[in-house]
Amino acid sequence: MRVIVLQGSPNANGSTARLVAEFARGAAEAGHDVDVVDVATLNIAPCTGCVACGYGGPCAQSDDFDGLRERILLSDALVFATPLYYYGMTAQLKTVIDRFCAANPEITGKRFKSALLAVAWNADGWTFDALEAHYNTLVRYLSMRDCGRVLGRGCGTPAMTARSAYIREAYELGRSLR
Secondary structure: OEEEEEEOOOOOOOHHHHHHHHHHHHHHHOOOEEEEEEHHHOOOOOOOOOOOOOOOOOOOOOOOHHHHHHHHHOOOEEEEEEEOEOOEOOHHHHHHHHHHHHHHHHHHHHOOEEEEEEEOOOOOOOOOHHHHHHHHHHHHHOOOEEEEEEEEOOOOOHHHHHOOOHHHHHHHHHHHOO
């Protein structure tokens, strides 16, 4: 299976990267081809809502999303990875997802498997409620099948994350993909 991980953290060596590395290690050990994309390094403009794509592409804008779209559509599983920024995903990841509108029929037609990897400094039980609601809506709207999530509460620094049980959970989630 081809797995693409959209890593949305602007901190390339942060807690999100730690979870992603362990998830990718587990998925690779399970025999999957893993493509980790640091979306914060890509030049992707926000969707303008022009609807020139007709919700089926191509997008009127020409930027790094063109190549990313191809990589996504070559995959079987789509993993969203993000630190929690004000109870949602990062702007970098949200910008990519907003551009999905130019590929809606192709994405929904693929019936991707999906997963969510997230970290937050906050450890309250409700910390991820809004992010999970958004993710659940994406899964439903894009006809994906959720394969699991790792929600790293109390992972405010890479050191905190490294000492947490979430590292192992991310690895196990990667290994469990079928």
